[in-house]
Amino acid sequence: MTEQTPFYATTAISYPNGRPHIGHAYEAIAADTLVRFKRLDGFETRFQTGTDEHGQKMQQTAEKLGTTPRELADTNSARFREMDDELEISYDRFIRTTDADHAAASQELWRRMEANGDIYPDTYAGWYSVRDEAYYAEDETEVRADGQRYSIGTGTELTWTEEESYFFRLSRYQDRLLELYRSGFVQPETRSHEIASFVEGGLQDLSISRTTFDWGVPVPGNPDHVMYVWVDALTNYLTGLGYPDTENPLFQRFWPADVHLIGKDIARFHAVFWPAFLMSAGLELPRKVFAHGFLFNQGEKMSKSVGNVIDPHALIGEYGLDQLRFFLLREVPFGQDGNYSHDAIVGRINSDLANDLGNLAQRSLSMVAKNLGGTVPEPGELTVEDRAMLDEARAVVAEYRTAFDALAFHRGLESVWRVIASANRYFTAQQPWVLRKTDPGRMATVLYTTAEVLRIVAVLVQPVMPGAMARLLDQLGQPEGPARTFAALDTPLAPGTPLPKPSGVFPRYEEPTALAD
Ligand code: MET
DSSP: OOOOOEEEEEEEEEOTTSOOOHHHHHHHHHHHHHHHHHHHTTOEEEEEEEEOOOSHHHHHHHHHHTSOHHHHHHHHHHHHHHHHHHTTOOOSEEEETTSTTHHHHHHHHHHHHHHTTOEEEEEEEEEEETTTTEEEOGGGEEEOTTSOEEETTTOOBOEEEEEEEEEEOGGGGHHHHHHHHTTTOEESHHHHHHHHHHHHTOOOOEEOEEOSOOOSOEETTEEEEEEOHHHHHHHHHHHTTTTTOTTSHHHHHHOSOSEEEEEGGGHHIIIIIHHHHHHHHTOOOOSOEEEEOOEEETTBOOOTTTTOOOOHHHHHHHHOHHHHHHHHHHHSOBTBOEEEOHHHHHHIIIIIIIIIIIHHHHHHHHHHHHHSTTBOOOOOSOOHHHHHHHHHHHHHHHHHHHHHHTTOHHHHHHHHHHHHHHHHHHHHHHOHHHHHHHOHHHHHHHHHHHHHHHHHHHHHHTTTOHHHHHHHHHHTTOOSSGGGSGGGGGSOOOTTOBOOOOOOSSOOOOOTTOOOO
């Protein structure tokens, strides 16, 4: 066996200052799909997600709720983890930045940046958004009618902050960062341009410690300071591999990360600060930062005050997990903003899943069960139509792989669904239910061809809908393990394989109170 190539992917780690919402689920599902894809495609994967528990926002939220930041983090971090488990996110580590090994990693990164001459003490005087945990320059702020100052970019309220602080010499890294962006480090392209123009505008040194509260990782050598939460947060990607022990087999194998998957609102932290910290510390840079878009609820931004926040648990209950995963990745071109609505998800469930894929499986496999003794049929000689159908299905593998490698999940799924549409047309045109009487041998060939197309589809779509595709592969007599990997795509169904009794994979969604249409 050839040696596997490592692949390390991460999500952002979420602030556990509240419950997870659909935006968190969206990112976790996308990252999980990517990792499952690489795993099935023969890579040795490592996947990390978790919660970002320090900082002023956590401390302030806890105070408002009359609890401690630690308790707040414990309660909500558990909820994030439950959400991930319910979404079947196949993480290898769920990191909490309050985990025992994390402070050491953050402190070592700090020491290395300091040893490189990039950290100096000064005083910070400027605007800070606790909601964003971000500093804003004067020209990124505006005063609104209420007399308060807000961040123009994010709309969050700002507080004037003046305190002793250590600074990181971010200004030193402008040229190296611009060079990095030319290599495609930030994706998609639009985000890369935004980041590059921000950096071209000139970089200020960055305040990287706080002295007005203490909920954070202590700064080495000066316990009056805690690290700015983003310094410790970004370090999580290293902690999970055993850093600062760079001899740790995980670190050796998986650093640098292949992709940090994040939301577009935090691109600046990942594409400017993080590579600069790593360059300063003399560590390798991740290969890619991919920033996805936002999900809107029928065109509106979801927010607690509007009351249109969607709870992933409720969505799973209503539509089913695989259906939700499929919808999110099929509906929205990954990287762009997208819309969630009940009608859109029901549309996808009933047309793409129930009608197109579900129906194809149902009508072909039930004929196999009824007429061919429930084993994979023995095909006769293939006609031009059979060959064309099989060739089309086999050709989609390369297209799908290219799309998924570029995180263009919607494109990969679109090409698979083109094959499904062709297979439905093929099935209808061949009329195996007529052949049953006129030419049973031909019927067997048509059913074989259809089953083989279904097998290719099911193997490919597993990363998106692991549960439903496992059930379909069960019905195709494909055991768990090697037969379900992408390496098996070239090994056609073996005639004679016994098949279990088929059952529907995708039920239609019926409106609970719907009037019959
Ligand atoms: N907690 C941050 C956020 O939600 C992400 C940190 S990723 C290192 O914006």
